[in-house]
Amino acid sequence: MILDRRKAKGLSRIGSRAAYGMTLFELAPEYDDLMVVTADTSTSAGLDRFRNTFPEKYVDVGIAEQNAMGVAAGLASEGMTVALSTFAPFQTMRCCEQIKVNLGYMKHKVVFTGLASGVVLGTLGYTHCCIEDMAVMRAIPNITVLSPADCGETAKAVEAALNHHQSVYIRLTGGSPNPPVYTEDYDFEIGKAVKLREGSDVGIIATGTMVHPALKAAEILAEDGIDAAVINMHTIKPIDTDTVKELSESTKLIATVEEHSLIGGLGSAVAEAKAPLRNAPPQIMMGISDSYDKAGDYGDILEHYGLTAEHIADKVKADYSSL
Amino acid sequence: MANREQDIEHITAMAARMRRHILDMALEAGAHSSHFGGGLSVVDITATLFGAIMNIKPDNPEWDGRDRFILSKGHGCLGYYTALHEAGYLSHDELMTFEKTDSFLYGHPVMNRAKGIEFSSGSLGMGMSLGTGVAIAAKRRGQDHRCFVIIGDGESNEGSNWEAAMAAPHHKLDNLVIILDRNRHQQTGSNAEILDVGDAGEKFRAFGWHVEEIDGHDTGALYDMLSARRSDGKPLAVVANTIKGKGFSFSEDDNSWHHKILTKAQYEAAIVELDGAGDAA
Numbered sequence: 305m306i307l308d309r310r311k312a313k314g315l316s317r318i319g320s321r322a323a324y325g326m327t328l329f330e331l332a333p334e335y336d337d338l339m340v341v342t343a344d345t346s347t348s349a350g351l352d353r354f355r356n357t358f359p360e361k362y363v364d365v366g367i368a369e370q371n372a373m374g375v376a377a378g379l380a381s382e383g384m385t386v387a388l389s390t391f392a393p394f395q396t397m398r399c400c401e402q403i404k405v406n407l408g409y410m411k412h413k414v415v416f417t418g419l420a421s422g423v424v425l426g427t428l429g430y431t432h433c434c435i436e437d438m439a440v441m442r443a444i445p446n447i448t449v450l451s452p453a454d455c456g457e458t459a460k461a462v463e464a465a466l467n468h469h470q471s472v473y474i475r476l477t478g479g480s481p482n483p484p485v486y487t488e489d490y491d492f493e494i495g496k497a498v499k500l501r502e503g504s505d506v507g508i509i510a511t512g513t514m515v516h517p518a519l520k521a522a523e524i525l526a527e528d529g530i531d532a533a534v535i536n537m538h539t540i541k542p543i544d545t546d547t548v549k550e551l552s553e554s555t556k557l558i559a560t561v562e563e564h565s566l567i568g569g570l571g572s573a574v575a576e577a578k579a580p581l582r583n584a585p586p587q588i589m590m591g592i593s594d595s596y597d598k599a600g601d602y603g604d605i606l607e608h609y610g611l612t613a614e615h616i617a618d619k620v621k622a623d624y625s626s627l
Numbered sequence: 628m629a630n631r632e633q634d635i636e637h638i639t640a641m642a643a644r645m646r647r648h649i650l651d652m653a654l655e656a657g658a659h660s661s662h663f664g665g666g667l668s669v670v671d672i673t674a675t676l677f678g679a680i681m682n683i684k685p686d687n688p689e690w691d692g693r694d695r696f697i698l699s700k701g702h703g704c705l706g707y708y709t710a711l712h713e714a715g716y717l718s719h720d721e722l723m724t725f726e727k728t729d730s731f732l733y734g735h736p737v738m739n740r741a742k743g744i745e746f747s748s749g750s751l752g753m754g755m756s757l758g759t760g761v762a763i764a765a766k767r768r769g770q771d772h773r774c775f776v777i778i779g780d781g782e783s784n785e786g787s788n789w790e791a792a793m794a795a796p797h798h799k800l801d802n803l804v805i806i807l808d809r810n811r812h813q814q815t816g817s818n819a820e821i822l823d824v825g826d827a828g829e830k831f832r833a834f835g836w837h838v839e840e841i842d843g844h845d846t847g848a849l850y851d852m853l854s855a856r857r858s859d860g861k862p863l864a865v866v867a868n869t870i871k872g873k874g875f876s877f878s879e880d881d882n883s884w885h886h887k888i889l890t891k892a893q894y895e896a897a898i899v900e901l902d903g904a905g906d907a908a
Contacts, residue, residue, distance in 0.1 A: 339767070363763060363798070371756045371790035378760015381746070382768075401750060402787075406757070410738050410747045 305330075305463045307456045307489040315455035318350070319480025321419050323455040325350025327462045328387055332358050335385045335466065339363060343372045343390040348419055351389075373399040376414045377406030385415075385466055391425075392418030392434035392475065396441055407471040408444040415465040415472050422477040422513060422563035423592070423605045430596040439568020441473045442541045448472045448494060449541040451562075451570070453515035454485040457538060460492035468494060475540075477512040477563050479602060485515050485536065497544040503533035506620055507551035507558045507585075511537045511570045514561040514590075520613035521620065528617075530624055540573055548577040556627060558587040559620050563611060566591040588623050590616060631850070634679040638846045642674035643901065645709035646874045650897050652705060652725045653889035659726040661734065664872040664884035666705025668810040668843070669698075669777055672867055673710035675849040676775055685715035688743050694772045695761050697746050699754020700779035700808060701735035702886075707744075708732055716743030752785025754778060755805060759791050762803040762862075773856075775804045781813025783824040789834075792864075796835030799860035804853070805831075807864065808843065810871035812882045831864035843867030875900055 305327065315323045325346075332338055332354065344367045346355045355362050363379075365372045369390060376388040389395065395418040396403070406412050418437050425432040441449050450465065450472060452458040458476060465472035472494075490498065500515070501522050510518035515536045522532040533555060535547060551558060558578070560571040571589035578584045590610060598608045606612055610619060646667065653661045677683070681694040698707045708725065711717045717732075721742075724730035731739055735749025746757055758776040765772055778788060795803050807827055811818050818824065828838040837857060841848050852865065871885075872878030875897045889897075 339764075360767060365759075365790075365794050366797075368790035368794065370752075370787040371759070371794055374753055374756020374787070374791065375760035375763065375794070378757040378762075379764050380760075381757070382761060382764035384764055402753060402756070405747065405750050405753060 305459045307460070307486060309487045312456045312484045312487045315459060316484040317481050318455070319482050320452065320455050320458045320476040320478055321348060322350035322480065323458045324389065324417055324462060324476060325354060327459040329354045329357065331463060331466065332361060337384045339379045339384045339386050341365065341372055341376045341379070341386060341388040343367055343369050343394065345390045345419065348391065349389045369394045369398040370402050373402035373406060376416070377410070377412040380412040380414050387415045387417070387466065389417040389419055391432060392421035392437050393431065395419070396434070396437040396473065400440060403447070404444050408446045411446050411470065413471050415462070415474065417474040417476060419476055421475045424477065424479050424602050426599050426602050426605045429599050433599070435565040435592045437473070437475055438540050438564050438570065439572070442568060442573065446470050447541070448539070449475065450494065450538060451475045451477070451511040451540050452538055453512060453536045455482050456484060456486045457492065461538065464492055464494050475512065482513070483516045485519065492538070495539045495542050495544060497547040498536040498538065499533065499547070500536055501532070501534040503531040504554060505530050505556060506532040506624055507535065507555040508532050508561065508620065509535045509537050509551070509558065509570065509574055510561040511540060513563050514611060517611065517613040517616055518561050521616035524613060524617035525620060528621060530621060532620065537570055540570055543573040543577050545577045548574055549581060552578055552581050552584040556585050557620070557624050558585055559590065560587065561590045561611065561616055564591050565594060567594055588619060590619060635847045635850050638674050638678040638850060641678045641713050642671050642846065643904070645670050645674055645706070645713060647901055648709040648712060648722060649705045650889065650894055652722060654891065654894045655723055656726045658888060660886055660888045661705060661726070662702040662886050663705070663889060664812065664878060664882065665700065665703045665779065665810065667873045667878065668869040668871045669703045669706035669808050670709070670873065671844045671846050672777060672806055672808065672849060673706045674713070675846055675853060677710040677714040679850060680853045681775065682772065683714065685743065688716060689740050692770070692772055695745055695774040697754040697758050697774065697776040698736055698748055699776050700751065700782045701748030703777065703779070703808065704734065704736050707736060711743045714743070751782040752787040755788050755791035758803055758805070759795050759798070759800065762795070762800040763798055765802050766800065771802070773802045773804055775806065777806045777808055780807060780809050780811060780818055780824050780827065781821070783807065783827060784822045792831060792834045792836070795862040800862045801858055801860050803862040805862065805864045807866050808869050809866050810869045812871045812885065814885055816882060828864070828866045835861060836864040837861040838864050838866065840866040840868070843869035844873055
């Protein structure tokens with residue numbers, strides 16, 4: 305999947321969910337044994353064109369996520385390349401034990417994608433938001449966890465996941481349009497973070513939708529004389545320990561930013577990677593506090609939890625100044 | 628079916644040998660204990676499947692054309708491992724490592740395709756979904772093997788079974804066979820006391836399945852029913868009425884044998900009963 309400015313813009317406009325469906329549509333001819341499974345969510349996943357064009361590669365099992373995960377694993381056990389998707393809470397927690405037993409324990413390989421994760425569906429309430437999926441999926445052995453920064457990276461992540469050696473959970477965040485981080489091609493490698501900006505004072509590690517505001521925050525910080533590096537940590541598991549180590553040695557403060565609970569996600573994964581390091585810098589963790597208190601408009605929720613470029617810059621500046 | 632009589636004779640003798648192996652394994656397991664009752668209730672079913680019905684090549688365990696088997700009620704593994712031994716997948720020495728340190732034969736099956744164990748199970752209510760996926764794969768690829776899944780009646784409490792029960796007829800999976808081991812008991816009591824699936828056949832029928840009800844210890848009846856292949860688009864649900872702990876007077880229909888240590892004295896009494904049954908036959 306080669307990215308250029310036109311493609312990045314087009315994908316950005318349709319959002320990450322539609323980018324997922326479009327990517328599977330484009331890749332379908334390359335995989336004889338591809339089987340796309342949904343739980344009455346073809347439209348939500350941008351899969352209607354796929355469903356109409358490749359009915360032989362498409363299975364809808366209805367609104368039954370436990371069965372969906374079992375069926376996906378059964379197909380995978382027969383050697384098929386399986387991509388399953390539904391809304392993130394149902395994709396991860398409704399069928400959590402099926403994920404553990406079928407994908408983790410038996411290692412049947414399924415690419416499963418959580419649609420509209422984070423708080424983009426805030427107006428629908430927290431049943432449809434997902435601030436726990438990275439924490440829950442990270443705890444299951446033999447599952448890789450990806451969190452793409454934008455729609456172009458979503459396309460790259462889907463392709464990489466289909467070719468990966470084990471099951472992959474892809475966490476899709478953001479609305480449509482979804483501002484592009486990347487407008488030209490780059491190397492996407494599972495487990496290898498991407499340094500988007502060099503900096504020697506602060507190391508901001510962001511994932512998913514938070515990469516874009518993190519870059520903006522770095523610009524704001526630069527105006528105040530604070531030199532911030534920005535890392536796109538698109539792989540949450542396995543976490544890129546080399547990058548965390550390098551950043552811990554080259555900066556004086558680490559900041560993690562995620563549209564996820566502060567418990568168990570990116571911040572936790574980075575803290576685990578930092579734990580054994582000698583003289584590692586302190587870490588500030590930005591994300592959603594341990595609550596379901598603030599639902600509503602997407603922008604308002606992000607504002608409430610301090611997940612905007614301005615808030616990120618303010619928080620980093622305050623903590624950096626008091627070092 | 629020219630070999631019908633021979634096949635049934637073979638299955639019946641195989642089931643008797645499996646019960647003997649189960650005694651040996653349960654005794655050998657000692658304080659680790661074993662799921663004795665639910666293993667014995669499926670023996671005649673697994674003997675029928677592995678002894679005659681399933682198209683398998685034990686010397687080529689991953690042969691693509693094989694019929695697939697899923698023991699969804701994983702605690703019934705005594706009735707699975709002993710069938711795999713009789714079919715030629717497992718040696719007697721391997722069988723006797725059951726539940727021992729470093730053994731691959733755990734108290735619930737752990738996937739080991741080279742040894743004929745197709746899937747891991749133990750967490751209830753997952754086998755029907757796996758079987759549905761396996762059967763869809765075969766349909767899409769135009770393969771004609773079948774997938775057999777044994778579920779329990781206690782296991783039928785799990786809602787995920789009924790998600791699969793709704794999906795399989797929808798996808799016209801007449802290559803999928805569910806056998807319900809209807810022994811009327813579950814971990815801490817009878818189904819009637821805990822949660823009864825009720826008329827399971829009627830429930831499957833209502834979802835669009837072809838349903839057969841049968842004595843799950845009648846190897847001839849099991850053989851005849853499972854030999855017949857239909858192609859009407861309906862998956863088959865077999866309600867097999869069984870007796871938990873079947874084969875030994877002290878364990879039949881006694882739910883204390885759900886998971887229990889077999890003593891040497893019980894073992895010896897059971898051997899006498901088995902030999903007596905053999906003589907009577």
